[in-house]
Amino acid sequence: MNVVVCIKQVPDPEIPPAQFKVDEVARAVVPPPSVAPVMNGYDAHALEAALRLKERHGGTVTALSLGPPSAREVLKRALAMGADRACHVDDPVLYDADSWLAAAALARAIYRIGGESGRSGQNGQYGYDLILCGRQASDTDAGQVGLGIAAFLSLPALSPVQQVEVIENGRLRVERLTEEGYQVIDVRLPALLAVSSEIGEPRYPPLRGIMAASRAQIPMWTAADLPPLGRKDDGDWPPLARKLRLQRLYQERREAACEHVQGESPADAGRALADRLRQVGVI
Amino acid sequence: MGTVLVVAEAQPRHAGNMPALAPISYELLGAARRLGGDDVVAVLSGTEVRPLAGELAAHGAAQVYVADDPALADYVAETYLPVVEQAICHAQPSLVLLGQTANGRELAARLAFRLGCGLVTDCTRLAVNAGTLVMTKPVHGGSAIAEYVAEAPAALQMATLRPRAFEPAGRVGAKPAAIVGLEVPAAVVAQAAERTRVIETVRQVSSGPRLKDARIVVAGGRGVGSAADWHLVAELAAALGGAVGATRAVTDAGWAPPSLQVGLTGATVTPDLYVAVGISGAVQHIAGCAGARTIVAINRDPNANIFKHARFGVVADYRQVLPALARRIAELRGD
Ligand SMILES: Cc1cc2nc3c(=O)[nH]c(=O)nc-3n(C[C@H](O)[C@H](O)[C@H](O)COP(=O)(O)OP(=O)(O)OC[C@H]3O[C@@H](n4cnc5c(N)ncnc54)[C@H](O)[C@@H]3O)c2cc1C
Ligand SMILES: Nc1ncnc2c1ncn2[C@@H]1O[C@H](COP(=O)(O)O)[C@@H](O)[C@H]1O
Secondary structure, three states: OOOEOOOOOOOOOOOOOHHOOEOOOOEEOOOOOOOOOOOOHHHHHHHHHHHHHHHHOOOOEEEEEOOOHHHHHHHHHHHOOOOOEEEEEOHOOOOOOOOHHHHHHHHHHHHHHHHOOOOOOOOEOOOEEEEEEEEEOOOOOOOOOHHHHHHHHOOOOOEEEEEEEEEOEEEEEEEOOOOEEEEEEEOOOOEEEOOHHHOOOOOOHHHHHHHHHOOOOOOOOOHEEEEEEOOOOOOOOOOOOOEEEEEEEEEOOOOOEEEEOOOOOHHHHHHHHHHHHHHOOOO | OOOOOEEEOOOOOOOOOOOOOOOHHHHHHHHHHHHHOOOEEEEEEEEOOOOOOHHHOOOOOOOOEEEEHHHHOOOOOOHHHHHHHHHHHHHHHEEEEEOOHHHHHHHHHHHHHHOOEEEEEEEEEHHHHHHEEEEEEHHHOOOEEEEEEOOOOOOOOEEEEEOOOOOOOOOOOOOOOEEEEOOEEEOHHHHHHEEEEEEEEOOOOOOOOOHHHHHHEEEEEEEHHOHHHHHHHHHHHHHHEEEEOOOHHHHHHOOHHHHHOOOOOEEEEEEEEEEEEEEOOOOHHHHOOOOOEEEEEEOOOOOOOOHHHEHHHHHHHHHHHHHHHHHHHHHHHHH
C-alpha cells in the first residue's frame, strides 16, 4: 500500500489567547517569537494512520507539504516518525493559498509523485493507493483541501475518519464520524480520507529517526515543477488560482466578568453555587 | 443577490421518531431569506422526507426540490452530490448554503470543487456590502475572525453556516408549495456503492436530552481525571435534567463517545446553562459553547481561561464540589 500524507505547517494552536496577535494591516497572524510553528495536529494523526497501515501491510509512506522553507521542519518530523520520503512544494506564487489553490497544487504534486514512484499502486495506473489528509488545518479551520484534492483526482473521499482497516486488496473498511456516532463504510482504492484525532495518538519520533531525518535530502518543487504530467482522465486540470480573497482579519475580545462563588469548603462552595444559580433563575 | 439555494437536512431517522427537519434547516432558511428575500429555494434528500417539503415552503422556500428514495437512506456524498447538482442545475442559484454539520461540511467541499466555485466553511455572519457578499468565519480556532469575498465576480458562491449562529426562519403563512421531485438514477446508485458503500450505522448517544437541543449541558474535561470518575459528570447532568458533553481531550481518551464532543470539531450548543467541569477553556472548545446564556466553571486553576467566559465560577477540586452541588440542586428542584 502506497500512501501519500498531506502535512501542513501551522502556528501552534495552543498559543495562549493572551499572546495571540493579529496584524490587521498585513492580514496575518503574528506568532509570538517564542512559539515555533508545528505540524498540523490532524495531519500528525493522518501520518500515524499511514504508518500503522505500512506496519501491517507494507508499502511506502510519502509526506507532502506545501509551504515556505520552514515547512521542511514538519517534513523532517514526518521522516523521523517513519515516513519513507518527503516532498516539499515551495513557491511564493503559492503563499497564502486559499483552499482551491492549495488543493490544486497538492493534487498536481500527488499526480507527479504517483507518476515518479516507478511502482504502480494496487490499482495499476496511479502509483499511490491512498491519500491521507487531516480533517482540517488549525489555522484555516476550513476542512476543504483534502476533499478538493479528491475532486481534482476523481477519487472517492470521506471525512472525518476515525478508523481505517484493509479488508481485502483494493478495499478499505473506514469509520466516518457522524453527529450521532459513526458510519462503517466500504471504500474502494485509490481513495482520499481526511483523518480525525479519534484515530489515536501520533507516535513520538525516536532519536535515531530524528538523526536520520536531519541528514535526509528533501526534494523541493516550485509551481513550474507541477505541470499536468499527462492528461487527467476526466476533464481539464484546474488552474492554479484563488477563488477567495481575505478582506479583513481581526480579533474579538469578549470576556465575561466571572463571579467566584466561595464557601468554607469546596462542598460548601458547591451548595452555595446551587443557591446562587437558583437565586438568579438559572435553575 | 440572485436565487439562494438552501441544502436542507432532515433529522437522522431511527426507530420510532417522526420525520422532521434538522434545526439547521430553519437557520439556513433564515439566513437565505435575509439575503435573498423571496428568491429562496431548498433541496432535501433522504427517505420519507417528502412530507417535509411543505415545512420548508412554510418557512420561506419558494420552490422545494425533494429526492425521496430508499437509496438515500444513509447519507454518502456520492449519492447526495448528484441530487444537489440537479437542484443547482435547475434553480441556477448565485449562492448555495449548507450547514456546518457532519454531512454538510463534507458535501459542501465535494460540491464546490466539482462545480469550480469558492466556498467558505463555518460562517458565523453573511452580509452584502456594496453588492459584494462578505462571508465571515472564525479562524485559528476562534482566536481571529476572517472576512472573505470572492476573488473575482463569480456566477456561483457557496458557504456553510455554523449551527446556532443564524436566527431561524419563522413561518411565512400558508404558501402553496412548488415541489419538484428529483430522481437518483440507478447508475449513480450503483457507481456510488462501488466507491463507498455504507455497511453499518452506529449510534452512540447517551440517554436523556439530546446534546444539541438540551437547555442544560454539563460538560467534563480532562480535569475529570479518568473514565472511572466520569459518572460524577453524568450524575450532575442527571440532577439538572441536562445532557452530558465533553472536550476533545475526553473523547480522544475514550471516556465518552465522539458524539458528545462540544467545540469547533464537535457539536455547537446554545443551552441556557453550560456547566464546565475540569475544562481549561481552549478557544476550540469555547467555539462550541460560547453561545450558552450562562456558563458556570468548576476548575481548580484560578487562571484557567474558562473563567474569562464564565459568569459563575468555583475554584476547587471538582470531586469535592460536584456531589454537594448535585445534592443541593436535587433539593432545590424537589421543592
Ligand atoms: C483544530 C483543532 C480542533 C479542536 N476541536 C476541539 C473541539 O471541538 N472540542 C474541544 O473540546 N477541543 C478541541 N480541540 C482541542 C483543544 O485545543 C483543547 O486541547 C481541549 O479542548 C482541552 O480539553 P480540556 O479542557 O478537557 O483539557 P485541558 O486543557 O488539559 O484542561 C483540563 C483542566 O482541568 C483542570 N483540572 C484538573 N484537575 C482538576 C480537578 N481535580 N478539579 C477541577 N479542575 C481540574 C485543569 O486546571 C485544566 O484547566 C481542538 C484543537 C484543534 C487544534
Ligand atoms: N499547505 C499544505 N500542505 C500540505 N497539506 C495541506 C496544506 N494545506 C492543507 N493541507 C491538507 O489539507 C487538510 C485540510 O486543510 P484545510 O482545508 O485548510 O482545513 C490539512 O489537514 C492537510 O492535510
